[in-house]
Amino acid sequence: MSDDLVPHLENPEERRAYDQAYGDTGADAGMATIAPDMETDLKTGFETPAEDTALAAGEAGYWSPDAAIIEHKGTWEEVWERFRKDKFAVAGLVVIGILVIVAITAPWIAPHDPTTQYDEGLTMKGMPMGSSAKFWLGTDTLGRDLLSRLMYGARVSLVIGIMANGLALILGVIFGLTAGFFRGATETAIMRVTDVMMAFPIYLLAVALVSVLKPSLWILIFVIGFVYWTPMTRVIHGEVLSIREKEFVAAARLTGCTNVRILYRHILPHLVAPIIVYTSLGIATTVLFEATLSYIGLGVQPPTPSWGQMISDGQNYYLSAPHLVIYPGLCIMITVLAFNLVGDGLRDAFDPQQRRR
Amino acid sequence: MSGATTHGGGATVAPREADAATATNGDLVTVKDLKVHFPITSGIVFQRKVGAVHAVDGISLIVKRGETLGLVGESGCGKSTTGRAILRLEPLTGGHVLYEGADLARLSGRALRRQRRRMQMIFQDPYASLNSRMTVGDIVGEPLLVHKLCPRREREKRTRDLLELVGINPNTLNRYPHEFSGGQRQRIGIARALAVEPNFIVCDEPISALDVSIRAQIINLLQRLQGEFGLTYLFIAHDLSVVRHISDRVAVMYLGRIVELAENSVLYETPMHPYTQALLSAVPIPDPAVEEMRRPIVLKGDVPSPVDPPSGCHFHTRCPAVQEGLCDVNDPALVEVRPAHWAACHLITPGDFPNIRTAENIGPDLGATALRDEGG
Numbered sequence A: 001m002s003d004d005l006v007p008h009l010e011n012p013e014e015r016r017a018y019d020q021a022y023g024d025t026g027a028d029a030g031m032a033t034i035a036p037d038m039e040t041d042l043k044t045g046f047e048t049p050a051e052d053t054a055l056a057a058g059e060a061g062y063w064s065p066d067a068a069i070i071e072h073k074g075t076w077e078e079v080w081e082r083f084r085k086d087k088f089a090v091a092g093l094v095v096i097g098i099l100v101i102v103a104i105t106a107p108w109i110a111p112h113d114p115t116t117q118y119d120e121g122l123t124m125k126g127m128p129m130g131s132s133a134k135f136w137l138g139t140d141t142l143g144r145d146l147l148s149r150l151m152y153g154a155r156v157s158l159v160i161g162i163m164a165n166g167l168a169l170i171l172g173v174i175f176g177l178t179a180g181f182f183r184g185a186t187e188t189a190i191m192r193v194t195d196v197m198m199a200f201p202i203y204l205l206a207v208a209l210v211s212v213l214k215p216s217l218w219i220l221i222f223v224i225g226f227v228y229w230t231p232m233t234r235v236i237h238g239e240v241l242s243i244r245e246k247e248f249v250a251a252a253r254l255t256g257c258t259n260v261r262i263l264y265r266h267i268l269p270h271l272v273a274p275i276i277v278y279t280s281l282g283i284a285t286t287v288l289f290e291a292t293l294s295y296i297g298l299g300v301q302p303p304t305p306s307w308g309q310m311i312s313d314g315q316n317y318y319l320s321a322p323h324l325v326i327y328p329g330l331c332i333m334i335t336v337l338a339f340n341l342v343g344d345g346l347r348d349a350f351d352p353q354q355r356r357r
Numbered sequence B: 001m002s003g004a005t006t007h008g009g010g011a012t013v014a015p016r017e018a019d020a021a022t023a024t025n026g027d028l029v030t031v032k033d034l035k036v037h038f039p040i041t042s043g044i045v046f047q048r049k050v051g052a053v054h055a056v057d058g059i060s061l062i063v064k065r066g067e068t069l070g071l072v073g074e075s076g077c078g079k080s081t082t083g084r085a086i087l088r089l090e091p092l093t094g095g096h097v098l099y100e101g102a103d104l105a106r107l108s109g110r111a112l113r114r115q116r117r118r119m120q121m122i123f124q125d126p127y128a129s130l131n132s133r134m135t136v137g138d139i140v141g142e143p144l145l146v147h148k149l150c151p152r153r154e155r156e157k158r159t160r161d162l163l164e165l166v167g168i169n170p171n172t173l174n175r176y177p178h179e180f181s182g183g184q185r186q187r188i189g190i191a192r193a194l195a196v197e198p199n200f201i202v203c204d205e206p207i208s209a210l211d212v213s214i215r216a217q218i219i220n221l222l223q224r225l226q227g228e229f230g231l232t233y234l235f236i237a238h239d240l241s242v243v244r245h246i247s248d249r250v251a252v253m254y255l256g257r258i259v260e261l262a263e264n265s266v267l268y269e270t271p272m273h274p275y276t277q278a279l280l281s282a283v284p285i286p287d288p289a290v291e292e293m294r295r296p297i298v299l300k301g302d303v304p305s306p307v308d309p310p311s312g313c314h315f316h317t318r319c320p321a322v323q324e325g326l327c328d329v330n331d332p333a334l335v336e337v338r339p340a341h342w343a344a345c346h347l348i349t350p351g352d353f354p355n356i357r358t359a360e361n362i363g364p365d366l367g368a369t370a371l372r373d374e375g376g
Helices: A012-022 A027-034 A049-056 A075-085 A087-109 A146-182 A184-199 A202-212 A217-227 A229-244 A247-255 A259-295 A307-317 A323-350 B079-086 B109-115 B136-146 B152-166 B182-194 B212-229 B240-246 B264-269 B274-281 B288-293
Strands: B027-042 B048-064 B068-073 B094-099 B119-122 B200-204 B232-237 B249-254 B257-263 B335-338 B341-343
Touching: A075 A087, A075 A323, A087 A146, A087 A323, A146 A184, A146 A217, A146 A229, A146 A259, A146 A307, A146 A323, A184 A229, A202 A217, A202 A259, A217 A229, A217 A259, A229 A259, A247 A259, A247 B119, A247 B136, A247 B182, A259 A307, A259 A323, A307 A323, B027 B079, B027 B232, B048 B068, B048 B079, B048 B094, B048 B232, B048 B257, B068 B079, B068 B240, B079 B119, B079 B200, B079 B232, B119 B182, B136 B152, B136 B182, B152 B182, B152 B212, B182 B212, B212 B240, B232 B240, B240 B264, B249 B264, B249 B274, B257 B264, B257 B274
Parallel strands: B068 B232, B068 B249, B119 B200, B200 B232
Antiparallel strands: B027 B048, B027 B094, B249 B257, B257 B341, B335 B341
């Protein structure tokens, strides 16, 4: 075998000097030599300028760039930094936070019980009243406090929206992973079934299903999740197709990993970003879905309040008591908008090459 | 090759003991008539095969224990696919791959995974071949975990030893790959390959993606590891000078077939196949005076598509010595035209050397400034 292509230096001093001149230095050392005492945004993690220069001089050890352990900034922190810069996304997150708090604490902070029908809630002629000292947003057709009903309605919408989406997510990930990873006949079967499902008008399908089964909370969650798994399957399938061609998957297979281990340890972590993004966007859709079903009477049954149901109840009074329709409608709109903004913001935050709008 | 080797701070990564049964036979990997054809399908719902990319079209070679076999060729000639097919990363359309005499194609499932300990690969792209969501310690320690090579307590120590072996600071094992430079990532990939203590490593263009200044370090590392652990390399590259430096024998590929296989210096000084001669003549010589006087062989035309390779000898469409009626009809077999020198060409008869080129025409010593006398 021939000699080394670089001189074989016995003396450690010479070796260090050679390494400093030609060695394989890490990315961090480069910045340190340029501006060792500058307060930079790049956060190389060096505590003092003295460490920077010591590093650049290669004094720290034979392996450039360092001997100390430097805390690295994880990807989640970077994502959060980018997310923070999008004001709309942050506003959406705040709104969701408020909604969640209201939904959780509704039994304690609602001014009245949502199912109690008050005599003083109705006018002489039996019409619903506008805002007053006792009923901050007015009352509905049966004299119930609108504000309390809206708060309790938040619970229904959020619970159904999140859990239905969770079910759709689980189904979508399982089908998408299986189809994308194993390919062949399995993939064809799953994706063609998905295509057929997507061709179905999902609202009609949901209506049909709920009519057959009695509409209750769990039935709704199941039905909405069941009709809604197709977009997630598509997305996951596409992502898995691109991930499985990457070299580290071949390397894992060569290392002797079983298929299960490759799926769990190598492919799934790369799916976290699309899953999070499409979950947020999906919750917006499932909340709207539930409101629609409630509007046509197939959602949760009265007296449990639901925003869609409230709109349906109040629609005959839209001229005389428009607040019955406006407030629930606004709630739906704000919720859906907030989840959409957060979903968009997350999508931009996870993709470092995305240009700012 | 036996016994534990200590390195650096007392690492004990021991080389594998040679099996008694195969110690007598020096052949480690035998490839017989390997074919890898990728089907081209058309149709939306039911896909039918309308053609195939003949990436590897009948390759036979033997890699001897302890040697470095270089595999060179143009981009797209199928050398990477050959390396991957030997390791069963690509499905074989035909032929056999024997490791220590045992046919790998028959293995599947757990047996195949066990066999994967003996053969590893160093990938071309140091950025894509490491999982960006795993720490370096996890990446290098995963083979230890999968093959249950050591108890859990010891795994971190073994991982640190491996990192130290390849020249990476062991304290960085909680970092992610994107915090390392390309050369460091390639070292991490080498550490991962070594974790299972393999005998045979396919190096698939391991330095092509690295800075020129780093390549020397990686090559030196590979050579040092080969000396310490008695590794066998299949070194795939398209950089002729690097292959010359590191290989014992060199095989030249063209469009899915091997056209010439010889000892290192024999191939570079006295190439016999017209394609090899053209390839070597295309390498410029650093001395401008010599380069001025040289007339390299220029092949006409482009490389044909592997979807529809030419009939007979794949090189006949561009060969300066082509003979109608012979070269475009029959496939030339890879025959031993001189001791330990194989070539696949109809025009070379064993023992007879009508086309042998001399040093003046092709500049065999890459980097040499003086012309050499005509050799054997």
